[in-house]
Amino acid sequence: MKELLRKWNQVSLVKQIIVGLIIGIGLAVAIPEIAKPIVIFGTLFVGALKAVAPVLVLFLVMSAIAQHKQGHKTNMKSIIVLYLLGTFLAGLVAVVASFVFPVSITLAKGVEGVTAPGGVVEVLKTLLLNIVDNPVKAIYNANYIGILAWAIVLGFALKNAADSTKTMIANVSDAVSKMVTWVIKFAPLGIMGLVFESITTNGLESLLSYGKLLAVLIGCMLFVALVVNPIMVYAMIGKNPYPLTLKCIRESGITAFFTRSSASNIPVNMKLCEKLGLNKDAYSVSIPLGATINMAGAAVTISVLTLAAVHTLGIDVDIPTALLLSVLSAVCACGASGVAGGSLLLIPLACSLFGIPDDIAMQVVGVGFIIGVLQDSFETALNSSTDVLFTAAAEYKEWRKDGKDINIQEVA
Template sequence: MADRSPKPSSRSLWRRYLDFPLIYKLAIALVAGAVVGLAVGEPATALQPLGEVFLRLLQMLVMPLVVVTLIAGVSSIDPVRLGGIGLKVLVFYLATSAVAITVGLLAALAVAPGTGLQAPGRTEQSPEQAPPVAQTLVEIVPENPFAALAEGNVLAVMFAAIAAGIALAFMRASSDERIAGLGALLRRGVDAGVELVFVIVRGVLQYAPVGVFALIAVVLAETGVDALVPLAKLTGVVYGGVAVQIGVYAAVLVLFRVGVRRFFAAAREPMVTAFATRSSSGTLPVSTRAARRMGVDEGVYGFTLPLGATVNMDGTAIYVGAATVFVANVAGVELTVGQLLMVVLVGVLASIGTAGVPGAGLIMLSLAVTQAGLPFGPVALVAGIDAILDMVRTMCNVTGDLTGTRVIARTERGMVHESGEDGTGPGAGAAAVPAGAQRAEGAEPPGEDAGSGG
């Protein structure tokens, strides 16, 4: 009896941790990290390794997840339907990015966040340049897919995975029984790879609160409250612009008759994770899980989410628009209509060539500032609080990816499993809930936490 009592007690404590919803664990970690970072100050930077481990775990999953989900997603769609989904997702992502950067520009023009600030002195470092759009388009096609995989070239890996997925889709649809049989066999292997990655994802998410706590504590320990004072207007513009953009997403969801409350109940975990990690690609495992929870078929989310993590950067577009006006204010330059249009165009196109990792927004901002003919010096002011701005813009990026995924799934027949709407996930065997009953339910979908199956 004495030997058996400690075991159930410790197992029960671990079980309770697993059963506690991830969103609350992340929220507690965020608050605790902020308190420690501000109260302790510089010594809190010793927590950096704990945060780095979390980022490395997420980054470790990115390439395998991109490969298996893209191949599984693309190959699960009928070849005739594949072209329609691809066109829809590109149009949606480009349109929302254009809206986002316009929101950022208009909000910044109204507030004039940089007025009264002095441009910093000479900077020793030259800005990191974004690759030209033409070069980016050429390099999407990899000379060696395995080298692209080893180098972390996301766009090139995505191209190779999409090509493999298309080929597998045609194999499965072939009238030749031998080819169709081989396609079915390959598809089973891909499905096994997807499940393997998701088992690892569930394990990594158990460490997420520790990593989030460390990341937030380190960021606030390094910047402190004083760092926000001279740039409070710019911070407010970016955060306000993101709030407006999320309102745009809600309007789009309503337009396509998708439940807004139910959507955000499923999307809030990847939103919080994106806010803490500042990485769209790193949040991809959590975003994919949320899409499954919404009932979206892998034929849609397996294609739209990896693509969106790289090319859809609405929050970053808001940041680029607002920060460009900020730089112009600090430099004492009044932007012309032509320059504003150029910022919109460059912001939308540059999002294709910047990866969904922390700090990519500075590359886009450097390109936009240069193309607008503005001095680069004031960008150093923005870089000082880039981490604070990066959090909210990454959250917006991920929310836009999920919105596009859910809307596109809504427009494709058979690509939304209603059983997934109650948290059981697609393929759970539950009967479809009548539309009226779904609309009446406002509660959070039960049963999905970090320790449960996807």
């Protein structure tokens, strides 16, 4: 048994996850009833990630800022520009694709018990209120924008603290990071349980009638991940971006696809940044920030589903309004984390741009929930993997300026 475990530990995590994925699919197809108890592995894995992530973000960011030396670069401006530009371009790609491949949909029934935000002002207001949320409540509710805000404030407050205090905070930060390593080791079992549950619970039958809509949605997200993002990375580092892009998709996108939670994937992304040799001062802030504002997948979802409603109702759209939708979807996507229901409940806000009434817009939201099994998985995979990709691109740009060699093949 010890020899078997030793050989298993020598296999890379990605290969271990692929094994778990294959076993999960096989069990779901062959013996779904007998293998049902393995669902608990997925539940425990996601629960452990969600539990450790808020504490990890708080102490990592607080420690990084408290010990930050004056004049030491963190590349945060470049990272934020990449986040915002990437989200806007994703929305633009979705708008163009929706005109090239127009989709009409069969509207679903309205979603009961949920209320869409009244406008962009309400979305931004919710976001601002989350920033000043009670710190204990923010950690309990996994409100990452609030956790990030308090961690930054506490970090600055501790800059003049005694070295022993800073060392203690750094030690706690390292201890939580070690806990994350332990949790991630169980990723193969977690993914096995998650894929088993996804196949046995949801199936694919309900998605067939919305095949064309899903094709446009997923096609846009793949285009952003494999064409738009690599172009942006190439512009930053001047080297072949695909080894880095594919590594981020493999090691971050796969787990995000099955957990369907950018917040749960924060520990995975932190570990990947460490593996890529990135500056801890930068990624300890940029990764949780990316989980709240870097929402390319959400921008695609909002744009595609809104224009599907427009085409279904036969509304004519001019180019300036289409461009305005790209901007609106990007702004809404950045605020999606502050709204219960995420990107889907921001669709009525975008629909209002075309005069579509709320009762019809909420039927479009209903369609979103029907296809949510795949839509949300691809959306989260794109959002989360891009957090690491842009953080790495911004740092490698600085390496390039300083004349430091960037061996992307070796890194990836």
